Amino acid sequence: MKSRKERFKSQLISFSFLLPYLIVAVVFSFLPIAVVVWLSFQRGSLLDLSSLHGAGFANFAAVFTKSLYMKSILNSLFYIVVILPFGQFIALTLAFLLFRKNKVNAVFESILFLPLVVSMVSASIMISYVLSTNGPVNYLLAEVGLPGILWFSDPVLAKLAVVILELWKGSMFYVFIYMAALRGVPSDYIDAARIDGAAKWQEIVLIKLPLIKHIILLCVVLSTIAQSQMFDSIFVLTKGGPLRSSESIYFAIYRAAFLDDQIGISAAIAILLMLAVLAISIFQMTVLRSRHES
Amino acid sequence: MKKAAFILLVVILTMGVLSACSSDSAKKGSGSGKDGDVTLTFWKALDADNEEEIWAELIRKFEQAHPNIHVQFLATPWDGWQEKYTSAFAGSNPPDVSYMSEYLIKFAHAGKLHELDSFMSDSEKNRFSKTAIDNGTVNGKLYGVPFIAETSLMFYNKDIFEKEGIAIPQTWDELRAAAKKATKGPDQWGIGGLDILNTISFMVQSGANLFNKEGTSLGFNNPEGIRGLQFMEDLVKRDKVAPPIDFYSSPEQELDAFFKGKIAMMPGSIAFVNSIKTNAPNLQYGAFPAPAGPAEDAGAARALYSGIGLLSIAKASKHPAEAYEFIKFVIDPDNADLFFEPTGFFSALPEANETLFQGDPVMEMAKKSIQTMFVYPASESFAKAIDIVTQMREAVLRNVKTPEQAIKDAAKEFDSTQK
Amino acid sequence: MTTRRIVSCLKYGVLGTAAGLVLVPFWLLTVSSFRNTTSLLSYPPKLWPNDGSLSNYMTLFESKQYHFLNWLLNSVIVSGTSTALVLVTSALAGYAFAKRSFIGQKVLFVLVLSTLMVPGIVTLLPAYLIVDWLGWTNTYTGLIVPAIPSAFGVFLLTQFIRTIPKEIEESARLDGCGEYKTFWKIIFPMTTSALAVLAIFNFLGNWGELLWPLITVSEEKMKTLTLGIAGMKTRHAQTSGEMMAATFLSFIPLFILFLFAREKFIEGVTVGAVKE
Numbered sequence: 001m002k003s004r005k006e007r008f009k010s011q012l013i014s015f016s017f018l019l020p021y022l023i024v025a026v027v028f029s030f031l032p033i034a035v036v037v038w039l040s041f042q043r044g045s046l047l048d049l050s051s052l053h054g055a056g057f058a059n060f061a062a063v064f065t066k067s068l069y070m071k072s073i074l075n076s077l078f079y080i081v082v083i084l085p086f087g088q089f090i091a092l093t094l095a096f097l098l099f100r101k102n103k104v105n106a107v108f109e110s111i112l113f114l115p116l117v118v119s120m121v122s123a124s125i126m127i128s129y130v131l132s133t134n135g136p137v138n139y140l141l142a143e144v145g146l147p148g149i150l151w152f153s154d155p156v157l158a159k160l161a162v163v164i165l166e167l168w169k170g171s172m173f174y175v176f177i178y179m180a181a182l183r184g185v186p187s188d189y190i191d192a193a194r195i196d197g198a199a200k201w202q203e204i205v206l207i208k209l210p211l212i213k214h215i216i217l218l219c220v221v222l223s224t225i226a227q228s229q230m231f232d233s234i235f236v237l238t239k240g241g242p243l244r245s246s247e248s249i250y251f252a253i254y255r256a257a258f259l260d261d262q263i264g265i266s267a268a269i270a271i272l273l274m275l276a277v278l279a280i281s282i283f284q285m286t287v288l289r290s291r292h293e294s
Numbered sequence: 295m296k297k298a299a300f301i302l303l304v305v306i307l308t309m310g311v312l313s314a315c316s317s318d319s320a321k322k323g324s325g326s327g328k329d330g331d332v333t334l335t336f337w338k339a340l341d342a343d344n345e346e347e348i349w350a351e352l353i354r355k356f357e358q359a360h361p362n363i364h365v366q367f368l369a370t371p372w373d374g375w376q377e378k379y380t381s382a383f384a385g386s387n388p389p390d391v392s393y394m395s396e397y398l399i400k401f402a403h404a405g406k407l408h409e410l411d412s413f414m415s416d417s418e419k420n421r422f423s424k425t426a427i428d429n430g431t432v433n434g435k436l437y438g439v440p441f442i443a444e445t446s447l448m449f450y451n452k453d454i455f456e457k458e459g460i461a462i463p464q465t466w467d468e469l470r471a472a473a474k475k476a477t478k479g480p481d482q483w484g485i486g487g488l489d490i491l492n493t494i495s496f497m498v499q500s501g502a503n504l505f506n507k508e509g510t511s512l513g514f515n516n517p518e519g520i521r522g523l524q525f526m527e528d529l530v531k532r533d534k535v536a537p538p539i540d541f542y543s544s545p546e547q548e549l550d551a552f553f554k555g556k557i558a559m560m561p562g563s564i565a566f567v568n569s570i571k572t573n574a575p576n577l578q579y580g581a582f583p584a585p586a587g588p589a590e591d592a593g594a595a596r597a598l599y600s601g602i603g604l605l606s607i608a609k610a611s612k613h614p615a616e617a618y619e620f621i622k623f624v625i626d627p628d629n630a631d632l633f634f635e636p637t638g639f640f641s642a643l644p645e646a647n648e649t650l651f652q653g654d655p656v657m658e659m660a661k662k663s664i665q666t667m668f669v670y671p672a673s674e675s676f677a678k679a680i681d682i683v684t685q686m687r688e689a690v691l692r693n694v695k696t697p698e699q700a701i702k703d704a705a706k707e708f709d710s711t712q713k
Numbered sequence: 714m715t716t717r718r719i720v721s722c723l724k725y726g727v728l729g730t731a732a733g734l735v736l737v738p739f740w741l742l743t744v745s746s747f748r749n750t751t752s753l754l755s756y757p758p759k760l761w762p763n764d765g766s767l768s769n770y771m772t773l774f775e776s777k778q779y780h781f782l783n784w785l786l787n788s789v790i791v792s793g794t795s796t797a798l799v800l801v802t803s804a805l806a807g808y809a810f811a812k813r814s815f816i817g818q819k820v821l822f823v824l825v826l827s828t829l830m831v832p833g834i835v836t837l838l839p840a841y842l843i844v845d846w847l848g849w850t851n852t853y854t855g856l857i858v859p860a861i862p863s864a865f866g867v868f869l870l871t872q873f874i875r876t877i878p879k880e881i882e883e884s885a886r887l888d889g890c891g892e893y894k895t896f897w898k899i900i901f902p903m904t905t906s907a908l909a910v911l912a913i914f915n916f917l918g919n920w921g922e923l924l925w926p927l928i929t930v931s932e933e934k935m936k937t938l939t940l941g942i943a944g945m946k947t948r949h950a951q952t953s954g955e956m957m958a959a960t961f962l963s964f965i966p967l968f969i970l971f972l973f974a975r976e977k978f979i980e981g982v983t984v985g986a987v988k989e
Contacts, residue, residue, distance in 0.1 A: 011816060013892050017809035018821075021802040025862035028840060029828045035839035036831065046384050046838055047404035066710065094731060097724050110971070111732040114739055116913070117967045119921035119939065122960055126738035132543035136737070153540045153692065168734065173914070177869075180906040184876065211876070218872040221826075222865070229832045243688050250832055257835065258376040259678045260711045261400070270835040277830040278823070335931065340944075366932065371944040374927045381838055381928040385845035389931070 040267035046257075059268035068255075069269065072247040078159060079248060080227040083166050087223055088216075090171040095178035096208075113176070115169045124236030127165045155245035158238045162246055165233045170226065174219045181215040182208065217288045221281045228277050249273055332616045333364045337379075338393035339372050341442075341565060342637035343572075352632050356623045363616050376677070388608040390617045394438060395603045396676040399509070402432040403674055408607040410436040413618045425669055426642045429602045432672070438604030439621050440642030442634075445663045446495075446563045446598035447581035447656065449570075454482075454558040462582045466499070466525060469559075469585040473535035476558035484535035486548050486557035488526055490680060491599040493687045495561065497522030498597040498668060499587025504683075509673030510712065512682075515705035522587065523697040527690050539691040553577060561598050564660050568638035581656040583663065597668035602642055640664055675708070682707055781959065783934045784941035789966065790853060791926075791937060792919040795860040799915045800908050803863055807870025807904075808896055812882065822871070829864045833924070841928050851931045860919055866911050873907035874900065916970060920963075938963050 040059055044051035063069055094112065098105045115123060129135050131151045138148030151161040185208060209216070231250040234240055240247035249269065257266035340346065346369055353365045368389070370378050379397070382388045383406040394401065401407050414436060419427050422440050430438030454460070454476050463469040473484025494504050494514075500522030503513035514522070529536045537557075542548040552560050553574035560566075561584065570579055586595040605624065607617045623629065627646035634640060640647050644664060651657035673679065686704045689695040695703065809815070810822050840859060841850075849855030877900065885899045926940045936944065942959045 010813070014809050014813040014815035017805045017813070017896070021806035021862060021867060024802070024858060025825070025828070025864075027843065028859040029862045029864065030824070031843060032836040032839040033828060033831055036835050039835075039839075045404060047380060047401065047406060049384070051404075068707065068710075093727070097728060108728050108732055111735055113968075113971050114735050116917055117964050117971070118960075119923075121921075121923070123738075126741070129741065130738050133540060135543070136741070150540055152543075172735075176913070177910055180910045181873070181876070184873075184903075184906055214872040214875045218869060222868070225829050228830070231832075231834075241688060242692060243685060243694060250834065253832055254834055255681070258380065259675075259681055261674070262711070263838075267835055270831055273832065274827055274830040278827050281826065281830075282823075337931075368931055368933060369944055371927065371940070373943050374924055377834075377837060377924060378928050381841045382931070384838065385842055385850070387845065387850060387931070 036267045037271060039263055040271050042264045042267075043262075044264070045261050046263045047261075055264060059262075059264040060272065062265050063269055063272060069249075069252045071244060072249050072252045075159065075245070075247055076228055076230070076249045079163065079166070079230060080224055082163055083170070083227050084220065084223050086163075087167055087171045088174060088219060090167065091174035091178055091219070094171070094175045095182055098175070099179045099182040101183075109179075112172050115172045116176070118169075120169060120232040121236055123169045124165060124233050127161075127168060128237050131161055131164075152238055153242055155242060158242060158246040162230070162234050162237055165237055166227070166230065169233075170223075174223070177215060177219055178212070181212040185211050213288065217285060220284055220288070224280055224284070225277055228273060331362050331364065332613045333366060334390040334613060334617055334620055335366050335368065336391040336393075336620070337368045337370050337382075337389040339370050339375060341639070342568065345369070345637055348633055348636050352624065352629060355629070355632070356620060359623070360616075360619060363619065365620060383608065386610065388610055390608060390611040390613060391620055392606055392608065393441070393603055394606055395601050396670070396672070398430065398438045398604055398606060399432050399672040399676075400674045401606070402437040406609050407437045408609050408611060408614050408617075410439060410607065410618070413614075414439065421643055421645065423642075423644060423665055423667075425667060426602050429669055429672065430604045430606075438606045439625060440602050441605045441621075441625055442603035443600070443640040443642040443664055443667065444563050444565065444603070445600045445640065445660055445667050446561055446584075447660055447663070448559055448584050448598070449552075449562050449566060449579055449581045449656075450559045451552070451555055451557070452578040452580050453555065460558075463585045465586050466588070470529065470533055470535070473529065473559065474533060477535045481537075481541075481551070481556050483537050483551075483557045485529060485559040486537055486552060487545075487560040487562065488529065488536055489545065490684050490687060492561050493523065493526055494670075494683060495584070495598050496526045496587065498594055499584065499589055500525065501587075501589035501591075501594065503594075504670040504679060505673045505675075507671055509671050509675070512679065512705050512708050513671070515701055518589070519701055520698050523686075523690060523701060525587070526687075527697055530691060531693075539688065549573075563599060564640065564657065565638050567654070567656055579656075581659060583659070593666045593668055600663075600667035600669050602669060604642075675712070678711060679708065780934055780936070780941065781938075781962075784936050784938040785963075785966070787853075787856075787935060788920055788938040788963075791856045791860075792916050794853075795857045795919055796912055796916045798857075798861045799863045799866050800912055802861060803866030803870045803911060804901060804904055804908065805896075806867045807874050808900055810867065810871040811874035812877075812900070825864045825867055828862075829868070837924060837928065840925075844929060850929055851935055855929050856926060856937070859925070863911075863915060866915065869911055870904060870907055873904055877903055913971060917967060920967065 039052075041054060041056065042052040043055040043058065044053060098108055098112075118126070131137055131149075133148060133150060141148055149157065151157045228248075229250055230248045231254075234246055234248055234251070238246045240251050244251075253266050253269050253273075256262045256269060336349075338345075338349075342348075346367070349367045353367060357364060376397075379392070379394075379401070383401055383404075388406065398407070410430075419436070426440035426443065427436070430436055430440055450462075455462075455472075458475045460472045460475050461468075463472040469485075476482070476484040497514045497519045498504070501518035502516055502522060505511065505513045513519075530538060537548070542551065548557070549569070550573075551557050553570065555577065570577060584596045584598045586592075589595040589597075605621045607614050607621070611617055624633070625641065625643055625646075627641070627643060630641050630643075630646040630650060634646070634650055640650070640661065647661050647664065651661070670676075682704045686695075686700045689700045689703075690697055806825075810818065844850060844855045844859060847855075849858070881899060881903075882895060885895045890898065920937075921939050922937075923939055923943055926937045927943075930936050930940065938959075942963065945959065
């Protein structure tokens with residue numbers, strides 16, 4: 001049993017570990033968000049700070065009553081629901097295939113690293129060209145005698161094009177995280193399982209997956225957060241079209257802040273988004289934790 | 295413990311060194327150097343390819359004439375324009391001089407710009423056209439000096455016109471007929487480039503406007519507006535003389551088609567001329583004023599996008615007088631050849647254009663249009679209106695809404711966001 | 714044995730497809746960096762720049778307009794320094810969250826996580842005003858310091874450190890290691906693969922950032938590389954040969970970083986073993 005003094009000292013030490021991060025975080029992470037929360041209760045323009053005046057919950061009400069914003073909220077949900085499972089599945093598969101260190105894997109690893117090197121904007125330009133009416137995909141389809149696909153004139157196909165772009169660029173991100181995790185799995189566990197006569201797939205499902213559960217949770221939460229903030233991909237690829245059918249919540253936030261000049265509504269949407277994603281993440285953490293506890 | 299302290303020390307030292315390094319460049323920002331030396335910051339987004347070099351030359355000349363004033367030019371990207379200028383003006387260090395067009399009014403309303411009536415006398419104001427000065431005037435006070443005038447013309451491919459025996463169209467009906475004659479085969483179109491600004495132009499030619507006079511609501515929610523939008527829709531869908539919305543994957547591709555002689559007519563601003571000369575030096579092109587629509591006002595009937603770019607001074611600027619000196623230098627007709635000929639724009643000062651672009655038939659024709667140029671009423675909600683028109687045009691061209699429905703919805707959306 | 718062959722075939726089939734899908738857009742980008750502007754978008758798409766030259770690349774270095782080398786240096790300094798500091802702060806904080814207990818731990822962790830969930834665009838202006846008030850606009854400090862707190866880094870390190878078995882710490886304590894020694898000598902070296910991942914992602918993310926440098930920098934020579942390239946777009950030319958060339962050149966330092974960090978991946982494998 002630790003004495004009071006020892007426990008106090010332990011707390012101090014813990015905070016000393018946190019301090020470097022906290023110092024910068026309070027000023028540059030927490031403070032701006034506090035300002036945003038405050039802004040969500042104000043009306044006025046950011047250009048003229050003296051014009052800001054308290055407005056209670058009016059901004060939040062506006063978010064729900066104006067149909068302009070509803071569409072983008074639903075689209076964002078679509079993106080999260082589709083991209084999350086596919087992205088993680090692709091990432092895990094590739095990670096499992098590639099984590100052992102040998103020359104061949106190294107080559108593949110280097111290639112798969114490329115989408116990470118480019119910005120989302122550059123990636124969007126590339127994919128936009130690839131999928132365009134006169135681009136390589138339709139060219140190949142034409143060679144084979146099939147009609148070209150017009151991704152950007154159909155509301156559903158436009159969203160799918162965005163999904164393709166996000167998977168192309170985003171999955172590689174998680175591939176590397178999973179590879180790092182798999183490489184950290186102590187070989188003793190694997191050897192023990194092999195000695196016990198476990199089959200390959202058993203090795204994967206029963207041993208490895210649970211050992212990297214913390215990382216899976218990490219990736220799931222990160223992916224949810226990332227998909228809730230999609231913008232560059234959509235903007236460059238479809239501009240949100242056709243007719244705003246591929247817009248995400250980010251568009252609503254941007255529109256409110258800079259086009260409608262309603263920074264308060266913009267802040268309100270952002271806060272609501274944050275609370276929603278927080279709720280989803282906490283849910284994910286509870287589910288994933290309890291499943292593995294058993 | 296030692297290691298933690300060591301790391302902390304490294305961190306502090308690094309930050310110290312960095313602050314020292316960077317304060318040198320910070321000092322170069324707006325401010326005064328040694329006794330009376332003034333540094334001005336000037337921001338503009340680039341309209342032309344070699345514009346940075348042109349400004350370097352202009353600034354060099356200015357600094358020679360004014361040895362105690364130094365001008366620092368920053369080319370701001372078009373991407374993120376709103377974020378950049380909004381944050382700069384909300385903060386403590388906005389640019390002394392900045393170039394603005396339709397967004398001037400937003401910053402003026404927020405009290406971020408210096409009023410210029412104290413610098414510019416009435417006689418000086420009269421050198422400009424009333425349209426130009428009005429464009430920079432908000433609530434009766436002048437906040438921007440007109441600098442660039444950009445007008446538009448209908449460009450056309452001379453070879454196609456000659457081959458098909460097409461005469462220059464003067465009215466909407468003649469335009470339709472000409473386009474029909476010029477449309478042949480799978481990808482030769484009579485008219486192209488019917489983008490957002492040109493959609494608005496058709497509505498103006500029909501008698502409507504982008505905004506009402508006060509700039510508080512959309513000005514095309516009326517039969518004239520519907521008629522204009524309908525005309526454009528017909529060109530694409532009924533007459534099939536203009537490419538459907540997804541025919542080209544990007545506006546650049548459509549421009550490329552014009553360069554390659556696949557589109558007979560294309561409305562474009564005068565900046566288009568330089569583009570043609572660079573990309574399609576062998577193209578036989580010409581231009582004519584837009585064919586007249588049914589609007590009662592003669593100027594409106596032939597309206598195509600026209601804009602005025604203005605130079606403003608920030609309210610927070612520490613050197614408004616020197617800033618105005620710079621602006622005066624920039625708009626001076628003596629310097630017109632340094633800026634306007636290379637970039638392909640007109641000066642908002644009519645007298646400065648007389649010596650420019652001599653011998654270029656297209657530009658000479660465009661010069662005549664400066665005095666009668668049609669500019670939208672100023673509104674804080676310009677960006678919003680453009681966003682709404684974009685959706686409206688797409689809805690019509692994708693057969694989702696009729697012109698009447700699209701316009702009604704556009705007006706509804708606009709009004710719902712007004713404070 | 715046939716099963717193995719089939720599995721092997723499948724495996725390389727999948728990998729090959731993935732690699733191909735990744736490579737093709739890049740190849741097209743590279744090709745277009747050698748060609749001049751108008752023919753960039755021709756149809757059918759070109760696989761080889763037989764109408765190209767090095768002129769785009771020359772313009773980048775020679776023209777007075779483009780300060781390519783300045784931009785490159787700025788990006789290296791800003792991204793390098795901020796990433797180094799992110800690694801340190803995140804590892805320290807991650808350890809605290811993963812292995813220690815203190816008052817307000819859960820609440821603080823949720824708070825940190827929630828900073829990730831607010832879209833950057835809303836915090837952009839408030840953050841700018843703070844930096845402006847501090848007088849850090851247009852300085853390296855203003856570009857680096859706000860980039861140091863990385864909730865992503867803290868989250869990543871926390872989760873990775875959680876996977877380290879308790880036994881390791883306990884055996885270190887038994888050996889007489891103090892609190893800080895346990896961290897630096899035992900835990901920290903075990904996080905190398907996570908740190909390598911964080912280093913790469915943070916560097917890349919920071920390198921490609923546009924909005925923050927855009928509003929913080931007000932001088933041509935202070936621009937970061939990404940910002941500089943974005944400024945190359947004029948109203949009429951959305952893409953150009955020079956832009957493609959600049960983009961292509963900007964990949965090289967990033968790729969070098971990756972090759973360098975890959976070494977750390979391999980180290981992580983051997984260090985992860987549980988000492989029995």
